[in-house]
Amino acid sequence: MQIAIDGPASAGKxxxxxxxxxxxxxxxxxxxxxxxxxxxxxxxxxxDLDDEDAIVAALNEAGISFKIIDGQQHVLLGQEDVTTxxxxxxxxANVSQVSALPKxxxxxxxxxRELAGQNNxxxxxxxxxxxxxxxxxxxxFLVASARSRAQRRVLDLQQRGIKSDKTxxxxxxxxxxxxxxxxxxxxxxxxxxxxxxxxxTTEMGIEEVVETIIKLIKEKS
Ligand code: DC
Numbered sequence: 001m002q003i004a005i006d007g008p009a010s011a012g013k014x015x016x017x018x019x020x021x022x023x024x025x026x027x028x029x030x031x032x033x034x035x036x037x038x039x040x041x042x043x044x045x046x047x048d049l050d051d052e053d054a055i056v057a058a059l060n061e062a063g064i065s066f067k068i069i070d071g072q073q074h075v076l077l078g079q080e081d082v083t084t085x086x087x088x089x090x091x092x093a094n095v096s097q098v099s100a101l102p103k104x105x106x107x108x109x110x111x112x113r114e115l116a117g118q119n120n121x122x123x124x125x126x127x128x129x130x131x132x133x134x135x136x137x138x139x140x141f142l143v144a145s146a147r148s149r150a151q152r153r154v155l156d157l158q159q160r161g162i163k164s165d166k167t168x169x170x171x172x173x174x175x176x177x178x179x180x181x182x183x184x185x186x187x188x189x190x191x192x193x194x195x196x197x198x199x200x201t202t203e204m205g206i207e208e209v210v211e212t213i214i215k216l217i218k219e220k221s
Contacts, residue, residue: 001026001120001221002135004128005213007142008179008190009092010149010156012201013124016142016209021122022071023214029066029115031125031132033075034108035099036086037064041077042098049094052101059107066115087157089164093174096181105187126182129193137220139196140213146172146179148202 003026005013014030021028041047041062042055049055062077074083085091098104112132116123123132129139144152150172157164166174182190192198197216201209 001137001217002116002133003122003213003217004133004136004139004193004196005122005124005142006126006129006139006190006192006196008144008149008182009175010153011142011144012152012206012209013142015206016213017122017124019206019210020213020217023210024120024122024217026120026122027115028073029112029121029123030073031108031112031123031128032095033066033073033083033086034064034111035104036091036095037075037077037082038104038108039091039095039098040082040085043091043094049097050101052103055098055101056103056107059104064111084160084162087160087162089157089162089166089174092178096178096185100181100185100187102187109188126190127188129196130191131188134193138217139193140216141192141196141198142209143198143200144202146176149175 005017007013017028020026038055038059041058042049045058047054047058065076067074067076074081075086076082109132112123116133125132129136150168153171153175154168179190199209199212
């Protein structure tokens with residue numbers, strides 16, 4: 001079974017997807033982490049963030065892979081674990097630009113489909129229901145107000161031990177800018193698939209979102 005969870009930044013996709021994967025024994029695939037890893041390698045090598053050939057070559061050379069350590073998905077570039085680095089505000093600020101590049105998307109979408117392969121998966125991102133897994137049995141489009149997403153992002157950064165001097169208002173503006181770029185790019189923009197079910201999590205706790213989605217999964221299986 002394939003479950004697609006799409007939606008804007010910080011709507012709670014990865015948090016709920018991880019819990020559901022654990023409860024149902026599905027494999028969780030965080031596709032945003034792949035675009036973030038591509039951004040990390042481009043920034044480290046001072047590549048032009050529009051130079052798709054150079055970034056694809058750097059990704060191929062380093063090799064991107066995933067490993068589950070203590071139940072958590074880790075992202076590796078070569079042997080190096082970049083799980084923490086991919087979440088820094090600097091990477092967040094640049095990832096929309098890198099993820100809009102057609103050749104980067106082509107490479108990472110192929111990897112995502114390969115990982116989805118024969119397994120029961122729950123995959124989160126922006127274009128999973130529309131492009132990566134168009135035949136997914138269940139498609140969820142998770143939304144929440146920009147303010148509540150900014151508040152969640154602040155908590156998330158604190159919990160991950162990532163320092164940021166930004167106010168909630170500044171983070172909200174960053175999130176709104178990223179939503180705009182993700183929704184207006186030419187290839188596979190952030191968009192609710194016609195057959196996706198929209199869930200607004202603004203006023204919902206994590207437990208409630210998880211319960212809502214598990215109920216929908218049980219109806220499909
Ligand atoms: O989910 P996230 O915030 O970690 O995603 C980081 C960026 O990657 C997001 O701004 C847009 C891009 N992305 C994408 O274009 N397609 C996906 N399937 C997942 C993420």
